[in-house]
Amino acid sequence: MSTLHCSSGDPVAFVNPPQEIFLPENTVQFWKFPVSKIKRPLLSEKEIDIARRFRQEVDRLRFTTGRQMLRLLASQYLSVAPEAIFFFSERHQKPVISSPLDRPFHFNISHSGEWVLIAFADSELGVDIEEIKSSFSFQAIIEDQFSETESNFLHNSSDPLDSFYTLWTRKEALLKAWGTGLKEDLREIPCLDGVHELPSINSSWQLNSFMMEDHYKAALAYAQQIHTVHYFDGSHFIV
Numbered sequence: 001m002s003t004l005h006c007s008s009g010d011p012v013a014f015v016n017p018p019q020e021i022f023l024p025e026n027t028v029q030f031w032k033f034p035v036s037k038i039k040r041p042l043l044s045e046k047e048i049d050i051a052r053r054f055r056q057e058v059d060r061l062r063f064t065t066g067r068q069m070l071r072l073l074a075s076q077y078l079s080v081a082p083e084a085i086f087f088f089s090e091r092h093q094k095p096v097i098s099s100p101l102d103r104p105f106h107f108n109i110s111h112s113g114e115w116v117l118i119a120f121a122d123s124e125l126g127v128d129i130e131e132i133k134s135s136f137s138f139q140a141i142i143e144d145q146f147s148e149t150e151s152n153f154l155h156n157s158s159d160p161l162d163s164f165y166t167l168w169t170r171k172e173a174l175l176k177a178w179g180t181g182l183k184e185d186l187r188e189i190p191c192l193d194g195v196h197e198l199p200s201i202n203s204s205w206q207l208n209s210f211m212m213e214d215h216y217k218a219a220l221a222y223a224q225q226i227h228t229v230h231y232f233d234g235s236h237f238i239v
Helices: 045-053 057-078 139-145 148-155 160-178
Strands: 003-008 027-034 106-112 115-121 125-131 194-197 205-213 216-223 228-233
Touching: 003 160, 027 057, 027 216, 045 057, 057 106, 057 115, 106 160, 115 125, 115 205, 115 216, 125 160, 139 148, 139 160, 148 160, 160 205, 160 216
Parallel strands: 003 205, 027 228, 106 125
Antiparallel strands: 003 194, 027 115, 106 115, 125 216, 205 216
16 A cells, blocks of 8 residues: 655755755755746746746746756756756646656646745656745635545644644645645545555655745655655855
8 A cells, every 4th residue: 555654844954956966866855946037037938928928027036047947957967968958847836857868757747935945856756835924824725625624623623723733834845846736636645644555545645834034835746765854045046
């Protein structure tokens, strides 16, 4: 029987990356970037067109920061020019690199507020970050998207808002890892601390959540064979 192990940890310490960037086997490398204006963009023409469609500048900056850093890091991991990296995604599916690869290479990206997160591994994974907003009313979401057990947990929590974002980011990260998006019934996706059975999934998963920065909750979902997670601060990569 496949299982899902959910846990919460202390705030993560992001460190400076090594000079030589490479991806070891069975390892997740998890990067954070501040949303920024990019002086020398590496975006494709299609991505530039997408960026222009955003009405709010902050949404445009989140998109361009994410794609810039994703292309830059992917090019270093794969030892190819950034201009040779092209992304493809179907409706509701997570993006993948369209060019044939000579090794297993997976990534996932999420952004919210002032931060972009990108994770890389040689197996499927998913990441989600949400800015915690005290004014956000989540009661209707609880009824529609959470199981009865989860709803009871939230109602009895000493900090329901924080607990909501913990569970919500976990569900999002796991669905992104599976590549199903929000078309799944979120009430069927377990996310409370502990070990859960996954009768309809043929592999086991680890799901960790933590406070990334003040007022930001993050979650990382990855396959059971992963044994190491590195947390890197990529701020100095932004130019």
